[in-house]
Amino acid sequence: MPVSITQRAGVFSELPKLLREKGADPARVFAGSGIDPDTLDVQSRIPFEGVLQVLDRAGAMTGIPHIGLLVGLSFDLLKHHGPIAQLMMTATTLKQALLDFVTWQPGYSSGAIVYLESFGDEIAFGYATFAAASPGNRMLHDLVVGVGIRMIQILSHGRVKPIEIHFTCREPDNLAEYRTLLPYPKQFNQSRTCIFLETEKMTAPLKDADERARARLLEQIESAIWARPPTMTQRVNHSLRHVLHHDKPKMALVAAELGVHPRTLRRRLADENTSFEALRDEMHFTVTCELLEMTDLSVGEISAFLAFASPGVLSESFRRWSGSSPSQWRKLSRQQVT
Secondary structure, eight states, X not given: OOOOOEEEOGGGGGHHHHHHHTTOOHHHHHTTTTOOTTTOOXXXXXXXXXXXXXXXXXXXXXXXXXXXXXXXXXXXXXXXXXXXXXXXXXXXXXXXXXXXXXXXXXXXXXXXXXXXXXXXXEEEEEEEEOSOOOTTHHHHHHHHHHHHHHHHHHHHTXXXXXXXXXXXXXXXXXXXXXHHHOOSOEEOSOSSEEEEEEHHHHTSBOTTOXXXXXXXXXXXXXXXXXXXXXXXXXXXXXXXXXXXXXXXXXXXXXXXXXXXXXXXXXXXXXXXXXXXXXXXXXXXXXXXXXXXXXXXXXXXXXXXHTTOSOHHHHHHHHHHHHSSOXXXXXXXXHHHHO
16 A cells, blocks of 8 residues: 655645635635645644645635735744654754755655755755656745745844745746845746855754754754655655755665665565665656646756756656657646646
8 A cells, every 4th residue: 555645734824814815715715635734733644645636725715815824924833744844943053054954854744855965165945846747746846946035044043144045837927026035036947946055154053953952853863853664666756856856766776875785675665565776767757747747847957957858868767658759748747737
């Protein structure tokens, strides 16, 4: 039986209130999603696909396509992020605090990752999903950018500001709203959704550091955030999505990241009725679909990002996975949206 993909509600729990403020009925927006707006709170574990469905419908019913960004910017670290927030608040630097988030976030979501990646004198604080392409993805990426901005503001007491924000989506029609809500340089049609920060500022001391409280919280956090331990399949999916951002997703690399021998990894996956190759192909397909639907990146650019040998190799693989070429799939997906 496949494991359901879930998400801790966190700041998403603010959406019913925002819908009412904008004149929309939460019951109609949430209908059929598997999420009850009347009982939703920060601790609720909700279906990831339901989150995407609700965000898409919220934008349509309110006429506010950037509603995900409004939700994200309402983020309050301690209110919405529970035990992980408590640990982050004790960190000695902003980098350590964000690494705490990266390390423990899988306990809150089995459908997405967050990551930190170095690019010379900059660090990318990014987000990516495992979900298949969905209309709600655009609003979800907006939401997490809002959360990331607020997280950085709160932890640094406003001292650290983004260098630039990248979005895995086309430029919105209402660009003025993004300029107002996110007064930082922005790039759309990118291969990743992330916030670029100066490395030097990431290592500056934080005012609220508390080593004693940190040691105590580290002893308690695992039991506090995991509803159940992740399966090996979930751990591999998480690692694959991360590795895709900087290298070819080889078994040896993923096994090393997970701290197991490749033979052990293969055996554990076989026990869960899957294989590394099957999970890698599924992840490649998912990310390719996301980039085809949400951006105007060419097949060549997508191929380079995913480290395929050539655009032709990606096209051949994509046809095997989906039965159509990338360009045909993109055209059909956009017709369905419109």
